[in-house]
Amino acid sequence: MSQLPIEQLEPSGFSDFLLYLNDHLSDNGRGDTAYFQPLPRDESRFPNDKAEAFQTGMRTPLGMPGWRRVWVARDAHGRIAGHIDLRAHPERHAAHRCLLGMGVDRDFRKHGLGQRLIAHAGHWARDAAGLAWIDLQVLSVNTPAISLYQRSGYVRTGEIPDMFLIDGQHFAYTSMSKRLDNQQ
Template structure:
């Protein structure tokens, strides 16, 4: 088993994180299993990290928080989880979670660890009431993990994406972490 360490994003790991995103991006669609809304040959890709937003104080519009998992033996970043605010003043009590782990490191509990790191952070803020996420309906592993952590399905965008011959339903899930949460931007 590789030795894995989980850390909060700091600016000095930006290049390594981008390398991890590139490896991870290439894995979506392999063997017809998509977890990102991009065909393998699509020149576009996910938004990824905004280093400015990742360093914004909580409560500022558009804040992001990123945590990464590093293989302590190879030194490579091999997984990440992120929380993003949508940029709206009226939405400061919610954020959206994203997660990704490189193939070799999946199925060994790292997803659960990264999720728990992000959710623990979200609970400790005291300013968040809800954590939302979206997941492709055929992503059984991710769905199992989210359900185990208490996320509930609140809707499905049928036929949300079409990649090649595949039509993909996108499930919206949410987790209530506090009754209150923030009501104003700082």
Template sequence: MDIRLATSDDLPRFFVYLARQLKENGADDSVPFQPLSVAESRLNDEMRTRFTQGIDKSLQQSGWRRMLLAFDNEQLVGHIDIRPYQEAHTEHRVLLGMGVDKSCRGQGIGSQLLNSMFVWAALHTDCEVIDLWLLTENQSAYKLYQRHDFIQCAQINDMYRIDGRSFGYTMMSRRICS
């Protein structure tokens, strides 16, 4: 497994991977991993723009984003990214997003991506805390984050009504150097 920092040259391949992943969101009545309906679960221009603009910004600029990509025999099989909050006085915290290709889940790639991001963030940023939000019903993701010392900070029951189903939203946090 090769995990490395993404560059703008990686974005075309990343967007193909992300589009494929988003098509799986909530498909076949599975628990969604994004708060999007099945009809909305597609790569759109706004998503492309956030990644494209964020990856080229320095860590001192508003809207930066850093992403690590996991490759298995040159095939993109997972990603993890951090980005700053937009609110003032939150420079010590970042938001995390991640995903692993459906065909590769359960192989420890999520754990490798998390550990790699903890190391990268500790070495390259002044951030102290990583936060994330996930749909409460996504218990496999919840358990993964728990195993990596994320602590549940908040839960909002019935936050979303997606495709006629109710979903909660859970916030978890972890110190970068714990």
């Protein structure tokens, strides 16, 4: 399982990816899974109005506003086991940096896939895209993700206390960054 191939998602694969993503998001704050998206449990699905921008971003040339690239790991049956995406910052004059999002399907966690996905995206960002930094934000309660990011060389740069009030609970938001020329 740890060596599942990782490939870039083509825009034509988006609808298949959306099925996977909505199933993944249904875990948000349920059972043993910490909240990992700032969304209420009953609204934990990919918002329809963002789908078009997401797909457009996959076709947008690197360095242009709104660009996005997505990679998925698939099992032998073609089922998506995990994903990672990098995208442009919305701010101007930050084109040497990007933002990261990721997830691993509940059936494939704790086998090192998360770490492989981060390494894959990091190498692409540095070697193919020539970027200098990857940034991310994570709910501070999401200790599995924070631990993975720290292990992968991301450094905590700050925390906004009480950033979200979701399902009656208060959540802090942690920012982390990795400088790519420090990558091993």
